[in-house]
Amino acid sequence: MIASSPAEVAQGVSKIISMLPASAEVQEVYGGKDGILSTAQKGTLLLDSSTIDPSVSQEVAKQAETKGAVFMDAPVSGGVNAARDGVLTFMVGGPEGSFAEAKAILDNMGKNIVHCGAVGTGQAAKICNNMLLAISMVGTSEAMNLGIRLGLDPKLLASILNTSSGRCWSSEVYNPVPGVVPGVPSSNDYKGGFGTALMTKDLGLAQNAASSVKANTPLGAAVFQIYRTMVNHGFGGKDFSSAFVFLQEQGKAK
Structure with missing residues (x-):
């Protein structure tokens, strides 16, 4: 129809x-x-x-x-x-x-x-989930970037993380480093998936909700600023796992 x-x-x-x-x-x-x-x-x-x-x-x-x-x-x-x-x-x-x-x-x-x-509790659950997802993605991106700069092979590092206490969905299922996990956006030039602009929108919702109920979310606030900066640097249309590339570029600029 x-x-x-x-x-x-x-x-x-x-x-x-x-x-x-x-x-x-x-x-x-x-x-x-x-x-x-x-x-x-x-x-x-x-x-x-x-x-x-x-x-x-x-x-x-x-x-x-x-x-x-x-x-x-x-x-x-x-x-x-x-x-x-x-x-x-x-x-x-x-x-x-x-x-x-x-x-x-x-x-x-x-x-x-x-x-x-x-009504509304589904949204509450979702914005809590996406805040945690963004935090874990940036954390995974930081860890992978550091390990690679220290000379570790990214696939080896990912396999160690995923059999150790650092394991999470962002490291195992949706790893942000190209070539580590096939079939995810990072292995397709960060095309498709869940856009950085949309993640930024969801993080803004989480911060608004946190303010309304006086919940302390320091990591949520920090990662919101990171994704806002990514959007301002042209990453809005790329998958949110492109945080890895953003952190790489920021490191090179120093």
């Missing part, structure tokens, strides 16, 4: 899944003049897999409720390979009574479909 607007899509379906770049796009696609909620039918299930501010998910859910529709936030994690293999993790926030119906849909794309609680 090809439609000219989100409103036209919503006219003829009872279930919709969306995945959009940021809060503004979600607000427009759902609540705009030709948005989904302008024509959504009573009983429609709306699953949004964007990563956005939890308060925006809660706002859209309230708007959907006035139309008799059910909105659930269902952000996703796992990376390119998990998407390809259909083993993604979905973190779902929304009414418990609607979770079984949502899970039946998301099971077609994911392996781990987790109900986190009320």
Whole structure:
């Protein structure tokens, strides 16, 4: 089906899944003049897999409720390979009574479909995950860069890290050094994957959330600044694992 607007899509379906770049796009696609909620039918299930501010998910859910529709936030994690293999993790926030119906849909794309609680808790889980992911990616990039400069072969160093206490997803599954792990963006000139600009957006969401609940996140704040600097240096369109290249270049400049 090809439609000219989100409103036209919503006219003829009872279930919709969306995945959009940021809060503004979600607000427009759902609540705009030709948005989904302008024509959504009573009983429609709306699953949004964007990563956005939890308060925006809660706002859209309230708007959907006035139309008799059910909105659930269902952000996703796992990376390119998990998407390809259909083993993604979905973190779902929304009414418990609607979770079984949502899970039946998301099971077609994911392996781990987790109900986190009320609307917005899926987003909360996702921004915590992405903050930790960014921290571990920069840490892995720093360790790999240091080891290589000290004369270690990158594949050897990665194998040692991955059988030692430094092991993490960023070192083992998504290593940022080209040629260490085949089939990931670092081995394809950092093309595809999860863009640095999007990671920066998610880190900003995490910092806003941390401020709102007075949570101390010094590493989250530091890595947010690193990714903001990367965007300013032209890395916005490259996969977020290009932190390795950025750190290499910064080292050479000193």
